[in-house]
Amino acid sequence: MNKFFLFLVSVMFLTLGNSNAAVYKGQKVFVKKCVECHESGQSFIATKKIREWKKFMKKRGEALAEIHLKDENAKKSWSYFESRKYTKDSRDLEQFLEEYAKDSGNVPACN
Numbered sequence: 001m002n003k004f005f006l007f008l009v010s011v012m013f014l015t016l017g018n019s020n021a022a023v024y025k026g027q028k029v030f031v032k033k034c035v036e037c038h039e040s041g042q043s044f045i046a047t048k049k050i051r052e053w054k055k056f057m058k059k060r061g062e063a064l065a066e067i068h069l070k071d072e073n074a075k076k077s078w079s080y081f082e083s084r085k086y087t088k089d090s091r092d093l094e095q096f097l098e099e100y101a102k103d104s105g106n107v108p109a110c111n
């Protein structure tokens, strides 16, 4: 019984740790790849609700990539949105965006 409880607790910690790591990685991606054009990072993220970010990030961020690939003003981002790196990053990025969406109740630390 005790052992089982310990096991449960450690599984919980592992999962928590993992989701935080994804948010953290997503934040790094955002700062590196998005802030350049959407400077006001946090307030930009908070203009959308979780549901909206989910839609943008569906199928590994396909919709978000399309918005940018259609827009001449976003030309500088094309190589990133077309890259495999973006496909790989999209999961973490989604976690981060949803973590700080309008209706998430979270406010990111100022750093």
Ligand code: HEC
Residues within 6 Å of the ligand: 030, 033, 034, 035, 036, 037, 038, 056, 064, 067, 068, 071, 073, 074, 075, 076, 077
């Ligand atoms: C080279 C500049 C550039 C980069 C880099 C860039 N964007 Fe954009 N983004 C734009 C432009 C231009 C538009 C279209 C005009 C608009 O709606 O503001 C846009 C539109 C968007 C929209 C839709 C806006 C809306 O209100 O519907 C979202 C969401 C978005 N970008 C998120 C991101 C994310 C997340 C990243 C990082 C992975 C990113 N952008 C990187 C230039 C950029």
